[in-house]
Amino acid sequence: MxxxxxxxxxxxxxxxxxxxxxxxxxxxxxxxxxxxxxxxxxxxxxxxxxxxxxxxxxxxxxxxxxxxxxxxxxxxxxxxxxxxxxxxxxxxxxxxxxxxxxxGIPFVPEPVSDVEAVGAEVQGVLDALCPLPAVVLNARYDVQASNVAYRTLWPMASMVERWERNIIYKLFTVPDCCSTIVNSSEEVPWMVAQLRRSYGRHVGEPAWESFIALLLKESPHFAQLWARADVAAPGRRVKIFRHQTVGTIELTSMSLSIDGMAEHRIVVYTPVAEEDRLRMQRLRDIDDPVIGCPVHGRPLSEVLADGARPTPSRRTA
Missing domain, CATH: 1.10.260.40 (lambda repressor-like DNA-binding domains)
Incomplete structure (x- = not known):
C-alpha cells in the first residue's frame, strides 16, 4: 500500500x-x-x-x-x-x-570583523594563498573575508560598510564605464542564475527578500535577468578583468567548500597565462592605484580619505 x-x-x-x-x-x-x-x-x-x-x-x-x-x-x-x-x-x-x-522573528546578526566572521583558521588559509586573490563568499555573494591580493584587485568590495560588501550589488550599481568585468555579458547572467538557485533555499527570509527587493529597485538590468528565472550551479569560470593602469587580466575562479560553514565557499583566482600573472604583480607593486574608469577614476588614497566613496553619485567595485 x-x-x-x-x-x-x-x-x-x-x-x-x-x-x-x-x-x-x-x-x-x-x-x-x-x-x-x-x-x-x-x-x-x-x-x-x-x-x-x-x-x-x-x-x-x-x-x-x-x-x-x-x-x-x-x-x-x-x-x-x-x-x-x-x-x-x-x-x-x-x-x-x-x-x-x-x-518567527527575523534574525539580524551583530556586525563582526572578518576574522570573527570566518574564524582565524579560514582567514589564515586566505592569507596563505597570496599572491593568488582569494575571498570567502556566502550564498548571497556577500564578501565575508578576503586576502590582500583580492583587496588589491577589487578594493571597493572590501573597504565599504559591511552591508555593501556584496559582489552582486556592486556589479549592478556601478556605471557601465566603471565596470571591471570585460566578459560581463557572459558572467553576470550566470552569477544571477546562481543567486536564483541559492534564493530557492531562502524564499520568504527577510534578509534575502529585502536584498532582492533592493536590487530590483536599484537596477533594471538585474530585474530583467531576475525575471528569466534561470538557475545555475557553482563551477569553474574564466573571468576577464580590466584595470586602467595595467590592462586586462584573465583569471580562472575555483570554489572550495568550507567545513562547518554551510553555504559558504572560498573562491580562488589563478592567472590564466604568464602575462596575467605579471600584470597582477605590476598592480600589487603600485603604491596608489587609480580606482574606477578614466572618467571617474581617482587614486585609492583619495577614495579612502573621502570615506570609501569613489564618485559623488555612484559606487564602483
Missing part, C-alpha cells in the same frame, strides 16, 4: 514550530547551572540546570510568560525579550539564529 504524504496546514506548522521552540528552550536551560550565572547552587534540585523562574528573573520577564513560551503556547515574543533569554541561556550565534527562527 502506498503511503500518502502528510500535508501540514499552516496552523499545524506553527504548532510544530512552537513545540520545537519549547523543546529547544528546555534543553538549553538544562545545561546552564546556577554557578554559570553567578547564583548559589541551592538545595533540592531534582534536575540539573536553571529553573524556569530563575531564567525569567535573570531575563527580566514574567514567570508566567516564560512558562507559556517554554510550553509552546501561542504567544508573541519581541526581539528584546528573545535577546534577554538568549543572553541568560548563553546561546552562541548559531543557537540564537535557531531561537529566532523558531519564534
Amino acid at each position: 502506498a503511503v500518502q504524504p502528510t500535508v501540514r496546514s499552516r496552523g499545524g506548522a506553527q504548532q510544530a514550530r512552537r513545540t520545537e521552540l519549547a523543546a529547544f528552550l528546555r534543553s538549553r536551560r538544562a545545561r546552564i547551572t546556577p554557578e554559570d550565572v553567578g547564583m548559589p547552587p541551592g538545595l533540592r534540585r531534582r534536575t540539573p540546570g536553571l529553573r524556569r523562574e530563575e531564567v525569567a528573573q535573570l531575563a527580566g520577564v514574567g514567570v508566567t510568560w516564560y512558562t507559556w513560551l517554554e510550553q509552546g503556547r501561542p504567544i508573541n515574543a519581541s526581539v528584546q525579550v528573545l535577546d534577554a533569554v538568549a543572553r541568560v541561556l548563553q546561546l552562541d550565534v548559531t543557537e540564537r539564529e535557531h531561537l529566532y527562527r523558531l519564534a
Whole structure:
C-alpha cells in the first residue's frame, strides 16, 4: 500500500514550530547551572540546570510568560525579550539564529570583523594563498573575508560598510564605464542564475527578500535577468578583468567548500597565462592605484580619505 504524504496546514506548522521552540528552550536551560550565572547552587534540585523562574528573573520577564513560551503556547515574543533569554541561556550565534527562527522573528546578526566572521583558521588559509586573490563568499555573494591580493584587485568590495560588501550589488550599481568585468555579458547572467538557485533555499527570509527587493529597485538590468528565472550551479569560470593602469587580466575562479560553514565557499583566482600573472604583480607593486574608469577614476588614497566613496553619485567595485 502506498503511503500518502502528510500535508501540514499552516496552523499545524506553527504548532510544530512552537513545540520545537519549547523543546529547544528546555534543553538549553538544562545545561546552564546556577554557578554559570553567578547564583548559589541551592538545595533540592531534582534536575540539573536553571529553573524556569530563575531564567525569567535573570531575563527580566514574567514567570508566567516564560512558562507559556517554554510550553509552546501561542504567544508573541519581541526581539528584546528573545535577546534577554538568549543572553541568560548563553546561546552562541548559531543557537540564537535557531531561537529566532523558531519564534518567527527575523534574525539580524551583530556586525563582526572578518576574522570573527570566518574564524582565524579560514582567514589564515586566505592569507596563505597570496599572491593568488582569494575571498570567502556566502550564498548571497556577500564578501565575508578576503586576502590582500583580492583587496588589491577589487578594493571597493572590501573597504565599504559591511552591508555593501556584496559582489552582486556592486556589479549592478556601478556605471557601465566603471565596470571591471570585460566578459560581463557572459558572467553576470550566470552569477544571477546562481543567486536564483541559492534564493530557492531562502524564499520568504527577510534578509534575502529585502536584498532582492533592493536590487530590483536599484537596477533594471538585474530585474530583467531576475525575471528569466534561470538557475545555475557553482563551477569553474574564466573571468576577464580590466584595470586602467595595467590592462586586462584573465583569471580562472575555483570554489572550495568550507567545513562547518554551510553555504559558504572560498573562491580562488589563478592567472590564466604568464602575462596575467605579471600584470597582477605590476598592480600589487603600485603604491596608489587609480580606482574606477578614466572618467571617474581617482587614486585609492583619495577614495579612502573621502570615506570609501569613489564618485559623488555612484559606487564602483
